[in-house]
Amino acid sequence: MTEQAVVVRSSFSRVFARKAELTNRFYHHLFLARPEIEAMFTKNFGIQKEMFSSMLALVVRALEQPKLFYLLTDKLRKQHAPLAINREQWKAAVDALMLAFREVLQDDLSAEEDAAWEAAATVLIGAMAVPDDGPKIGESLV
Numbered sequence: 422m423t424e425q426a427v428v429v430r431s432s433f434s435r436v437f438a439r440k441a442e443l444t445n446r447f448y449h450h451l452f453l454a455r456p457e458i459e460a461m462f463t464k465n466f467g468i469q470k471e472m473f474s475s476m477l478a479l480v481v482r483a484l485e486q487p488k489l490f491y492l493l494t495d496k497l498r499k500q501h502a503p504l505a506i507n508r509e510q511w512k513a514a515v516d517a518l519m520l521a522f523r524e525v526l527q528d529d530l531s532a533e534e535d536a537a538w539e540a541a542a543t544v545l546i547g548a549m550a551v552p553d554d555g556p557k558i559g560e561s562l563v
């Protein structure tokens with residue numbers, strides 16, 4: 422992960438300068454791929470989007486700090502556990518994140534960065550997924 426983490430970090434500011442757009446595109450693609458997910462969101466969606474992008478920024482910064490990364494993803498895992506998100510839905514989240522990155526950055530996203538972000542997204546989602554139901558940490562989803 423280390424080399425990829427460096428690539429992710431170096432392109433981080435370009436992605437997160439447009440985090441509102443990134444978040445909108447993420448949910449758009451997630452709900453398009455798995456329409457049943459939309460109904461899971463019952464609270465203020467504007468606030469939800471802010472929490473999502475803030476948390477995404479935090480976990481990305483923590484990619485090279487295993488203890489912090491574990492603390493953050495453990496919290497996310499516990500927050501999402503009651504939702505019983507299944508394997509296909511987690512996989513859809515990786516795909517939706519990647520589609521969002523590609524749409525927001527377009528030609529600004531190199532092939533190397535694309536691959537690095539995909540690896541990072543897979544690690545993040547793998548760490549968030551409930552162990553008995555979702556993929557294991559490190560197991561490739563793509």
Ligand code: HEM
Pocket residue numbers: 458461462463464465469472473474476477497500501504506510511513514546
């Ligand atoms: C298939 C993927 C995902 C699904 C179905 C999902 C679903 C949800 C739902 C239903 C909530 C509760 C919102 C509400 O009560 O209205 C939530 C909260 C949240 N999600 Fe996700 N989520 C997914 C992926 C992610 C990812 C990848 C992140 C990482 C940044 C994330 C970060 C959060 C945060 C920060 C909250 C707020 C928790 C709180 O209330 O404090 N989610 N998610």
